Amino acid sequence: MKKIFLYLTILLISGCASTTETITVSTGTTPPPVYQQGSQVVQAIIAANYQEFAAGANENGTDAMSADNFMASCKQLEELYGKAQSFRFLGELQTPLLVNQLYAISFKRLGANGETIEHEQLLQLIFGQEDGKYKLLGMRFM
Secondary structure, three states: OHHHHHHHHHOOOOOOOOOOOOOOOOOOOOOOOOHHHHHHHHHHHHHOOHHHHHHHHOOOOOOHHHHHHHHHHHHHHHHHHOEEEEEEEEEEEOOOOEEEEEEEEEEEEEOOOOOEEEEEEEEEEEEEEEOOEEEEEEEEEO
16 A cells, blocks of 8 residues: 555655546447456545545545545645646556556646646556456556
């Protein structure tokens, strides 16, 4: 779990704020099986909700230190990018053994001149199977 928060802190990551969810799936496709779990992780990051994040990541969720690290990461991400507004599911990368999901997360922040800046960042979630369940192994913003 600490590695996930390390990714959140070290890599370029988004701000955390509750918002309305926007989900787009490529035309002609159906969401992959791990889609709901990945969407739950992304929504939890946007909402700064550790319990939801832990559930989506298939983690225990009772570790106070992990919750503190998660909240600190969310605060730092908001300082870097502004408030997350929504996200879109872009699809999965074809990889053996792992599920690589890509999301676009839109952010809004004030620029130096006081004008609102809107932008998107790509988020990659990597899931692997453990005891027949998918578990979040890593994540990064690109």
